[in-house]
Amino acid sequence: xxxxxxxxxxxxxxxxxxxxxxxxxxxxxxxxxxxxxxxxxxxxxxxxxxxxxxxxxxxxxxxxxxxxxxxxxxxxxxxxxxxxxxxxxxxxxxxxxxxxxxxxxxxxxxxxxxxxxxxxxxxxxxxxxxxxxxxxxxxxxxxxxxxxxxxxxxxxxxxxxxxxxxxxxxxxxxxxxxxxxxxxxxxxxxxxxxxxxxxxxxxxxxxxxxxxxxxxxxxxxxxxxxxxxxxxxxxxxxxxxxxxxxxxxxxxxxxxxxxxxxxxxxxxxxxxxxxxxxxxxxxx
Ligand code: AMP
Ligand code: MN
Ligand code: MN
Ligand code: MN
Numbered sequence: 529x530x531x532x533x534x535x536x537x538x539x540x541x542x543x544x545x546x547x548x549x550x551x552x553x554x555x556x557x558x559x560x561x562x563x564x565x566x567x568x569x570x571x572x573x574x575x576x577x578x579x580x581x582x583x584x585x586x587x588x589x590x591x592x593x594x595x596x597x598x599x600x601x602x603x604x605x606x607x608x609x610x611x612x613x614x615x616x617x618x619x620x621x622x623x624x625x626x627x628x629x630x631x632x633x634x635x636x637x638x639x640x641x642x643x644x645x646x647x648x649x650x651x652x653x654x655x656x657x658x659x660x661x662x663x664x665x666x667x668x669x670x671x672x673x674x675x676x677x678x679x680x681x682x683x684x685x686x687x688x689x690x691x692x693x694x695x696x697x698x699x700x701x702x703x704x705x706x707x708x709x710x711x712x713x714x715x716x717x718x719x720x721x722x723x724x725x726x727x728x729x730x731x732x733x734x735x736x737x738x739x740x741x742x743x744x745x746x747x748x749x750x751x752x753x754x755x756x757x758x759x760x761x762x763x764x765x766x767x768x769x770x771x772x773x774x775x776x777x778x779x780x781x782x783x784x785x786x787x788x789x790x791x792x793x794x795x796x797x798x799x800x801x802x803x804x805x806x807x808x809x810x811x812x
Contacts, residue, residue, distance in 0.1 A: 529559050529560065529808055529809040530556075530557050530558045530559050530560070530786050531558070531559065531560040531561075531771065531799065531805075531809065532553065532556075532558050532560075532561050532562070532771070532772050532773050532775070532785055532786045532788075533560075533561070533562040533564070533587065533589070533604070533606060533714075533744075533770050533771060533772040533798070534562065534564050534589075534591070534604060534716065534744065534747065534770075534771075534772025534773060534774045534775075535549060535553070535561065535562070535563060535564060535772065535773060535774065535775040535776075535785060536563075536564065536565055536566070536591075536774075536775065536776050537549045537563060537565055537571040537575065538571075538653075538654065538656055539565045539568055539570040539571035539656050539657065540565035540566040540567070540568055540571075540591075540656070540657050540659060541566060541657075541659035541660075541661040541662065541776060542565070542775070542776045542777060543776065543777035543778070544777070544778070545571075545574070546563060546571040546572075546574040546575035546578060547574060547575075547577075547578045549563070549571075549575065549775075549785075550575055550578035550579050550582060550584065550586075551578070551582070552778070552785055553584065553785050553786065554582045554584060556784070556785040556786040556787070557786060558584065558785060558786045559584060559585065559808075560584065560585040560587065560799075560805065560809075561575075561579070561584060561585070561586060561587070561785075562586070562587040562588070562589035562604075562606050562772070563575045563586065563588075563589055564589035564590055564591040564604050564605075564606075564772070565589075565590065565591065565657075566590075566591050566592075566593060566657065566659060567590065567591070567592060567593055567619065567622035567623065567626060567657070568590065568619060568622075568623070568657055569588070569590055569608070569610050569615075569619065570656070570657075572586075572588050572589075572610060576588075585805070587606050587607055588606070588607060588608045588609075588610055588711075589604060589605060589606050589607075589608070590604070590605045590608065590619075591603070591604050591605075591716060592604075592605060592618075592622065592702045592705075592706070593622065593696045594696050594697055594698065594699045594701075594702045595694065595696040595697065595698055595699065596698070596699045596731055596734065598694075599721060599723075599731075600686070600691075600696060600721075601699055601715070601716075601721060601731065602716035602717065603699065603702050603703065603706070603713055603714065603715060603716060603735075603740070604713070604714040604716045604744065604770070604772075605702075605705075605706035605709070605711040605712070605713055605714070606711055606712045606714060606770075606798070607710065607711045607712055607802065608706065608709045608710065608711035609709050609710045609711075610709075612708060612709035612710065614705050614708040614709060615705055615706075615708070615709035615711075618697075618702070618705040621697070622696075622697075623657070625695045625696065626657065626658070626659075628695060629692050629695055630646065630649065630658045630663075631646060632692055633645075633660070633663055633684075633690045633692060634646035634649065634663075636689045636690060637663060637666070637667065637683065637689075637690060640672065640683070640689075641670070641672065642666060642667060642670050642672060643670075645663065645666060646658075648666055649662045649663055649666060652665055652666065660680070660684045660690065661676065661776070663679070663683075663684060663690060664676040664679035664680055664683075664684055665679075667679040667683060667684075686722075699734065699735065699738060700734070700738035700739075703735070703738040703739045703740050704738070704739065707739050712741045712742060712798065712801060713735075713739065713740040713741055713742070714740070714741070714742040714743070714744055714770045714798065715731070715732060715735045715740055715742070715743045715744060715767075716744050716747070716774075717744055717747035717774060718731070718732070718743060718744065718758060719747070719750065719754060719758075720747070728761070729761065732761055732762075732765055732767070733765060735767075736765040736766065736767055740767065741767060741768060741798075741801065742762070742767055742768040742769060742770045742798045742801075743758055743759075743761065743762040743767050743768075743769060743770065744758075744769075744770045744771065744772060745758035745759045745762060745769040745770065745771065745791075745792065745795055746769075746770075746771035746772070746788050746789060746791070747771075747772060747773075747774050747788075748772075748773050748774050748775075748782050748783040748784075748787070748788055749781070749782045749783070749787065749788060750788075750789075752789075755769075755771075755789060755791070755792045755795070756792040756793075756794060759791075759792045759794045759795035759796075760794060762795070762796070763794065763795075763796065768795075768796050768797060768798040768800060768801060769791060769792075769795035769796060769797055769798060770797075770798040771788060771791060771797075772788075773785050773786060773787060773788060797809070
């Protein structure tokens with residue numbers, strides 16, 4: 529049983545359509561996937577249709593942008609009821625917050641010399657949701673930076689002019705919404721926030737206290753030993769462990785669909801919370 533519980537389509541900042549994403553997941557040998565686009569569930573119905581055709585299991589997912597104090601933290605929601613009024617209302621608010629933020633980012637990048645930024649980002653996103661990766665691509669196209677990576681390093685990454693996160697709702701609010709929609713809240717890629725061990729434990733403790741139920745102990749290709757350490761932290765706090773590639777586009781060797789180590793032996797997998805999956809995954 530191969531399971532990947534974190535990936536993006538072009539309904540957010542991924543490159544593939546939901547259908548192409550599912551086909552690629554099938555080719556990668558995956559049996560269970562969750563589509564977790566940023567702040568939107570737009571792609572889920574199409575992904576579900578495609579997954580049914582391929583005989584795969586699709587778990588309804590989303591990756592919410594939230595705030596823990598001053599730090600931007602991503603929370604994945606899995607197994608959501610997509611008709612939940614609380615969820616739909618929260619997504620609408622996130623969409624508005626994104627538009628406001630994106631207009632601010634566009635204004636700031638124009639001051640740096642880029643032109644018609646919002647308009648061009650909209651076109652780059654093909655009318656779907658705009659994210660910072662679209663702005664990064666524009667800066668590359670305008671010759672202001674050489675690569676997407678350096679666009680983040682100079683202009684869009686943590687603490688830079690294009691990093692505006694105070695508009696995101698607090699972590700605990702989003703966890704409550706995921707739970708109201710019958711979902712499980714997962715602390716996404718904990719190592720990406722560059723926190724000290726003490727701070728990370730504080731984040732995970734707050735996350736658990738607010739009703740979070742899992743930590744993503746594996747996020748794509750990562751240093752050996754990290755998964756085991758994160759699973760130990762999860763166990764300490766009575767949380768389960770999740771895993772996913774955080775796939776965005778073909779060609780990224782660190783974040784390819786299904787390409788990551790197996791769950792560490794000390795982990796209590798998140799699918800232990802889903803009886804049907806747990807019995808199917810038993811023989812893994
Ligand atoms: P947004 O959701 O608009 O805030 O954009 C955040 C997204 O930008 C993340 O989900 C990643 O896909 C991407 N991202 C963040 N940091 C980097 C980076 N240093 N290099 C490339 N992409 C990044
Ligand atoms: Mn992304
Ligand atoms: Mn993320
Ligand atoms: Mn992601």
